[in-house]
Amino acid sequence: MATLEQTIRTVPRRRRRSSAAGRQLTAGPFTYIVLILVTVISVFPLYYTMVIGSHTNSEMAKSPPPFSVNTSLFDNMREALKQQPLFRDILNSIFVSGMITLGTVAFCTLSGFAFAKLRFRGNKILFGLTLGTTLIPPQLGVIPLYMYMAKLGWIHHLQAVILPNLVSAFGVFFMRQYLVNAMPTELLEAGWVDGASTFRIFRTIVLPIARPAMAVLAMLTFLFAWNDFFWPLLVLNSHNATVQVGLAGLGQGYIPQQNIIMAGTMLCTFPLLVVFVVLGKQIVGGIMQGAVKG
Amino acid sequence: MTAVREAHAGVLAGTVGHPRKRRPRYALIGSKAAYLYVAPFFVVFAIFGLYPLLYTGWISLHDVSLLNINKMTWVGFHNYTSLWTNHFFLNALTNTITIGIISAVPQLLMALGIAHLLNYRMKGSIAFRIAMLMPYATSVVATTLIFGELYSRDFGFVNWFLHFFGVEPINWVNAPKWQSQLAVASIVIWRWTGYNALIYLAGMQAIPHELYEAAAIDGANRWQQFRKITIPSLRPTILFTVVVSTIGSMQMFAEPYLFGSGTNGGGNGQYQTLTLYLYQQGWQYNHLGFAAAVAWTMLVVCLVLVIINAMLTNARGRRG
Amino acid sequence: MFMTSRRARMAIGVAAVAAMAVAGCSSKSKTSAPASSSPAGSSSPAASASGSASAAWDCGDNGQKITLKIGLFGNFAYKTAGLYDKYQQLCPNITIQEDDIEQSGDYWNKLKTNLAAGSGLDDIQAIEVGFVAQVTANYADKFVDFNTVPNAAQIKSTFYPWKWQMATSTDGKTVGLGTDAGPEAMCFRQDLLKAAGLPNDRNTLAQQWSTWDGFINFGKQYKQKTGKAFIDSVNSIFNAAVYQGNEAYDNAQGKPDVENSDGVKKAWQLAVQAAQAGITAKINQWTKDWNQSFASGTFATISCPAWMLAYITSQAGDAGKGKWDVTSLPGGAANWGGSWLGVPKGGPHEKAAIALATWLTAPAQQLTMWTSQHFWPSSQAAAQDPSVKTATSDYFNNAPIGEIFGNSAANLKMPPIGPYDTDIQTALDTELGNVEQQGKNPQQAWNDALAKIKQVTGS
Known part of the structure; x- marks a missing residue:
C-alpha cells in the first residue's frame, strides 16, 4: 500500500522496472484496436470542431454534413472575436488562474506543513474541519458570497473570482498527506537545534522537499480554475469575462451560429491542447501521481 | 465538478493508501509559529468558505430578492415546506440522480476496461494516454458547445450517423426524457472516461505482479485474473470514484445549461439539474431566499453521500 | 423552446x-446595406x-x-x-x-x-x-x-x-x-409562394391574411402543395398575436394575469392550431438551427418587427435579396x-x-x-x-416598408406590461414548443405553463 509520497517517487521507477523485467503482459491486436477506437472517439469531436469552424453558414446546412476542413476558418475566427473579445478573456483567465494557483499552493503548503509536522492546540480539530469540507460542493455557499460581492461592489471584477478560490481544503489535505511521510521529522529537529527560525526551516528544509507535491497541486489547481464556470458566470459577464464565461456568451449570443461558435471554441481550446500534447508525458504522470493509491 | 473530482483523486491518494492510518510524529518545534502557518488559510477559508456555507442556512429562512439584497424578510421554514411539494424541485432532484447514474456507470466501466488494456506492454502507450486525456483538457463549456453541434437536429453529426440505422432525426435538446438525458450524460462520459482510466491505471500499476504470477501458476486465465485480482485490489478506488461521480453530478451545471441553452433544462425540464434549478430561482427569477433553501437541501444530500462514503470505506477497511 | x-x-x-x-x-x-430603404429625400x-x-x-x-x-x-x-x-x-x-x-x-x-x-x-x-x-x-x-x-x-x-x-x-x-x-408586419418569401402556385403579391396576401385563421388556412395549402413548413415557429404566431389583445401577460394594474388575458388565450389557441396543422418548421426562435434555416429556405414566412428586417438580411445574406417581401401582420397591429x-x-x-x-x-x-x-x-x-x-426596401422586393410599419404603428394596441413578462413569455413559448415538437397535449401544456409561471412570480 503505497503512500502518496512513495508513489510520487516510485511510479516511474516501478514502471521502468516492470517492463524491463518483461513481467507485464504484452498487448495483442484486440487491445490495439480497442485503444485506437477510443482514441478516435476522444479526438473526433475536436477535429469536428475544426471542420465546422472552417465552413460558412450555408455550407454546413447540408446532408451529409461536411467532413473535411474548409477555408473559412480565419474569417469565422475573426467574426467570433468581433462578437466576443476572446483573447482578452484568455488573458483574464491566465491572470485569474495564476493568482488562484499561487495563493492555493502557498497557503496550502504552509498549513499542510503545520498540520503534518507541528504540534499545536487544535491541530486535529482544525484539520478535521478542513477535511470535512472537501466533500461539500463549494457552490452551495454562492448566495451569501454573491451578496458580499455585490455589497463590496466587486461584481463584474476579477477579484470576485480570485478571492473565494484562493484556498482549497483539498490542497491542505494533499500537502499534509505528502509531507507527513516525505519530510523526516529528525531533519526539522536538527534545524531547530541549530537555532534556525521556523520560517528559515520552512524555506530551507521544507520547501525543497515539498516541491514535487506543490507542482502537482499547482497543475490541478490551475486546471480547475481555468475550467471553473458556475461562480465566474454569476459574478462576471461577457464585458469582462474569463475564457469560459466569454465562450458561453459566444455560444448563447444574439445570433448563435455554429460555425462562429466552433471557430471561437477552437481559439479558446486548441492552444491549451497544444500545451497538453507537448507536456503530455508530464501531465499524465502528474495526474496519475495525484491519484495513485494502493 | 472538477474540484471535487480532483479532491477525491487526492483523497484516494491519501486515505485509501493506508487503511491503518499512521500517526504523524510531530516535530518538537515552535508550536506558536504553527498558528502563523495555518492562519492565512483559515482566515480566507473562514470568510469565503465556511461562513457563506453557514450563512446560506440563515438566508434560507428569509425572503430575499436579488433586486434588493439589503432587505431580508423572515419567513421561517416556508421555503423548505414549499420545496418538498414543488414538482420542479423534485424533478430536478430526480434528474440529478438519473443523469448521475447514466453518466457514471458506463463511464467508470469503460474506464476500467480501458485502464486494463493500457496496462499491457505496448507501443505508443504514452500517446494513447495523452489522446485519451485530451477531452479532459477541453473545458466543460467548450465540450458542451461542441456536443451541441454534434447533436443539432437538422445538420448534426449524430442524427446523420443514426439515419443509417433508420432513425428519424431526434431533436435532442427537447426529446423524450431518456434521450435528452443520454445526450447530456454523453458529454460527461466523453470528458471524464479517459481521466478515470488513468486513475484506475495508476491503481493497477500499484498491484504487485507477484499476485498475477501466483494466479497464473494456479491456472487462472486473463479474465479470471482481472476479476479475482485487479477488481478486488481496485475496489477502494472504484468505490470512491462512484461516490465522487455522484457528488460531481450534484454540481452539474454547465452541461445542461449550455446544451439546452437555458435554465429550463429542456422544454419539459428533462435535464434540469439541482444546480441549474438553484441558478434559475436565484439569478433569473430573483428569489435568493428560496435558492438558499435549495442550496441548503443540497448540502444535506451531500452530507448523506459523505456518510455513505465513510461507511463504504470503513466496511472495506474491516474486510481488509 | x-x-x-x-x-x-x-x-x-x-x-x-x-x-x-x-x-x-x-x-x-x-450585406445588410442593401436592406436600407431608399427614402425619398435621405438628406x-x-x-x-x-x-x-x-x-x-x-x-x-x-x-x-x-x-x-x-x-x-x-x-x-x-x-x-x-x-x-x-x-x-x-x-x-x-x-x-x-x-x-x-x-x-x-x-x-x-x-x-x-x-x-x-x-x-x-x-x-x-x-x-x-x-x-x-x-x-x-x-x-x-x-x-x-x-x-x-x-x-x-x-x-x-x-x-x-x-x-x-x-x-x-x-x-x-x-x-x-x-x-417594434411595430410588426409579416415577412414572406414571395419566390417560394410563387413556386407553390399560390398568390405572392403583398396586397393580395394582406387581404387573404387579414385574420390569423386566414393565414393558417393559407399555410395549410402551402404545406399541402410543397410538403414544406409555412412559418418558422409557433413563437412567430404567439409572440405577435399575444400583443393584439387588450391584455397580454398582465392586467391593468401590471400584475400577472395570464389566465384571464384575452391576448394570451387567443394567441395560445392560434399557436396550437398552427402546431397541430403541422405548418411550422418546429424550430425555436433565436437558436442555431433557426439561424441556419434562413439560408436554406426551410420556411416561407416569419412575423417581423421593423428591426427584424436587418436580422433577416444578415442571416439570409445576398442570396435572399428580392426573394423576401413584407406585408401587414394578420389580426391587426402589434408591437414587439x-x-x-x-x-x-x-x-x-x-x-x-x-x-x-x-x-x-x-x-x-x-x-x-x-x-x-x-x-x-x-x-x-x-x-x-x-x-x-x-420608404421602400429593395432587399425586400421594394416593399413599402415605411407605409406598412407606419400603419402598424398607428394602430397599435398597447396592452399593459409587468415585471415578469420575459419569463412568463418564456414559459408559454416553451410549452408551445412542446406541443409543436413533441405533440404534447395542449391542455397539459397549458397547465404546465401556468405552474411554471407560478415559479416565476413566486405566488
Whole structure:
C-alpha cells in the first residue's frame, strides 16, 4: 500500500522496472484496436470542431454534413472575436488562474506543513474541519458570497473570482498527506537545534522537499480554475469575462451560429491542447501521481 | 465538478493508501509559529468558505430578492415546506440522480476496461494516454458547445450517423426524457472516461505482479485474473470514484445549461439539474431566499453521500 | 423552446438592437446595406422633423470638459449613425464614452446589481422593454423623472403616448425616454409562394391574411402543395398575436394575469392550431438551427418587427435579396420590442446626461436612426415625417416598408406590461414548443405553463 509520497517517487521507477523485467503482459491486436477506437472517439469531436469552424453558414446546412476542413476558418475566427473579445478573456483567465494557483499552493503548503509536522492546540480539530469540507460542493455557499460581492461592489471584477478560490481544503489535505511521510521529522529537529527560525526551516528544509507535491497541486489547481464556470458566470459577464464565461456568451449570443461558435471554441481550446500534447508525458504522470493509491 | 473530482483523486491518494492510518510524529518545534502557518488559510477559508456555507442556512429562512439584497424578510421554514411539494424541485432532484447514474456507470466501466488494456506492454502507450486525456483538457463549456453541434437536429453529426440505422432525426435538446438525458450524460462520459482510466491505471500499476504470477501458476486465465485480482485490489478506488461521480453530478451545471441553452433544462425540464434549478430561482427569477433553501437541501444530500462514503470505506477497511 | 432569459429578453425587445449587432457592427454590415430603404429625400429628413431647437442647446456642462458614460447593450448604433460626432460638435466640452455589453441579459444583471448596490452606474443607462417594468416597479426612485425636467411637456408630446406610459411607474415617474419601437408586419418569401402556385403579391396576401385563421388556412395549402413548413415557429404566431389583445401577460394594474388575458388565450389557441396543422418548421426562435434555416429556405414566412428586417438580411445574406417581401401582420397591429434611455439620479453629470438623453431621442435623431439603421421611431413626430412614410426596401422586393410599419404603428394596441413578462413569455413559448415538437397535449401544456409561471412570480 503505497503512500502518496512513495508513489510520487516510485511510479516511474516501478514502471521502468516492470517492463524491463518483461513481467507485464504484452498487448495483442484486440487491445490495439480497442485503444485506437477510443482514441478516435476522444479526438473526433475536436477535429469536428475544426471542420465546422472552417465552413460558412450555408455550407454546413447540408446532408451529409461536411467532413473535411474548409477555408473559412480565419474569417469565422475573426467574426467570433468581433462578437466576443476572446483573447482578452484568455488573458483574464491566465491572470485569474495564476493568482488562484499561487495563493492555493502557498497557503496550502504552509498549513499542510503545520498540520503534518507541528504540534499545536487544535491541530486535529482544525484539520478535521478542513477535511470535512472537501466533500461539500463549494457552490452551495454562492448566495451569501454573491451578496458580499455585490455589497463590496466587486461584481463584474476579477477579484470576485480570485478571492473565494484562493484556498482549497483539498490542497491542505494533499500537502499534509505528502509531507507527513516525505519530510523526516529528525531533519526539522536538527534545524531547530541549530537555532534556525521556523520560517528559515520552512524555506530551507521544507520547501525543497515539498516541491514535487506543490507542482502537482499547482497543475490541478490551475486546471480547475481555468475550467471553473458556475461562480465566474454569476459574478462576471461577457464585458469582462474569463475564457469560459466569454465562450458561453459566444455560444448563447444574439445570433448563435455554429460555425462562429466552433471557430471561437477552437481559439479558446486548441492552444491549451497544444500545451497538453507537448507536456503530455508530464501531465499524465502528474495526474496519475495525484491519484495513485494502493 | 472538477474540484471535487480532483479532491477525491487526492483523497484516494491519501486515505485509501493506508487503511491503518499512521500517526504523524510531530516535530518538537515552535508550536506558536504553527498558528502563523495555518492562519492565512483559515482566515480566507473562514470568510469565503465556511461562513457563506453557514450563512446560506440563515438566508434560507428569509425572503430575499436579488433586486434588493439589503432587505431580508423572515419567513421561517416556508421555503423548505414549499420545496418538498414543488414538482420542479423534485424533478430536478430526480434528474440529478438519473443523469448521475447514466453518466457514471458506463463511464467508470469503460474506464476500467480501458485502464486494463493500457496496462499491457505496448507501443505508443504514452500517446494513447495523452489522446485519451485530451477531452479532459477541453473545458466543460467548450465540450458542451461542441456536443451541441454534434447533436443539432437538422445538420448534426449524430442524427446523420443514426439515419443509417433508420432513425428519424431526434431533436435532442427537447426529446423524450431518456434521450435528452443520454445526450447530456454523453458529454460527461466523453470528458471524464479517459481521466478515470488513468486513475484506475495508476491503481493497477500499484498491484504487485507477484499476485498475477501466483494466479497464473494456479491456472487462472486473463479474465479470471482481472476479476479475482485487479477488481478486488481496485475496489477502494472504484468505490470512491462512484461516490465522487455522484457528488460531481450534484454540481452539474454547465452541461445542461449550455446544451439546452437555458435554465429550463429542456422544454419539459428533462435535464434540469439541482444546480441549474438553484441558478434559475436565484439569478433569473430573483428569489435568493428560496435558492438558499435549495442550496441548503443540497448540502444535506451531500452530507448523506459523505456518510455513505465513510461507511463504504470503513466496511472495506474491516474486510481488509 | 429554450429561450434563456437573455434570449427571451432579446426576443422581446432588444432584438431591435440584437439585429443590428450583426447587421451594424459586424462584417455583415456590408450585406445588410442593401436592406436600407431608399427614402425619398435621405438628406433632408433630420432637419425637417427636428423637434429640439439646435440654436440654443443647453449642454448642461456648465462650461467644463466632461465625459459622459452611456451604458448600452447590443448595438444601439448611435456611433455608426454618427450621432456622437454630431453631438460633440454641438457640445464641444462633452466626450461620450460607450459602455456597451453585448447581451441584454448580462446588461440587466449588471444594471440590477448596480442599482441595488447604488454604485457603478453610468451617466445614462439604456432600459429595454423586457425589464422596463422591473425598473418602474423597483427602481423608479433611482432614475430621473422625465416629467420634471425642463421642457418636459414639450418632450413628452413628441413621443407616442404608449411609449411614454410604458416607462412610467404607477406613481407617475417616467424613468426613460423612448428610443425605438417594434411595430410588426409579416415577412414572406414571395419566390417560394410563387413556386407553390399560390398568390405572392403583398396586397393580395394582406387581404387573404387579414385574420390569423386566414393565414393558417393559407399555410395549410402551402404545406399541402410543397410538403414544406409555412412559418418558422409557433413563437412567430404567439409572440405577435399575444400583443393584439387588450391584455397580454398582465392586467391593468401590471400584475400577472395570464389566465384571464384575452391576448394570451387567443394567441395560445392560434399557436396550437398552427402546431397541430403541422405548418411550422418546429424550430425555436433565436437558436442555431433557426439561424441556419434562413439560408436554406426551410420556411416561407416569419412575423417581423421593423428591426427584424436587418436580422433577416444578415442571416439570409445576398442570396435572399428580392426573394423576401413584407406585408401587414394578420389580426391587426402589434408591437414587439423597443428601448428607453434613463438617467440614474445623483450622478456627477446629471444635467448633462439629461441633455444628451433628450437629444439622442429627439425626433431628428430618431429619424436619422430610421434612415441609417431601420429602427422604427418611438417619436410620433419623427414617424410622421414624409421620408419615413415613403420608404421602400429593395432587399425586400421594394416593399413599402415605411407605409406598412407606419400603419402598424398607428394602430397599435398597447396592452399593459409587468415585471415578469420575459419569463412568463418564456414559459408559454416553451410549452408551445412542446406541443409543436413533441405533440404534447395542449391542455397539459397549458397547465404546465401556468405552474411554471407560478415559479416565476413566486405566488
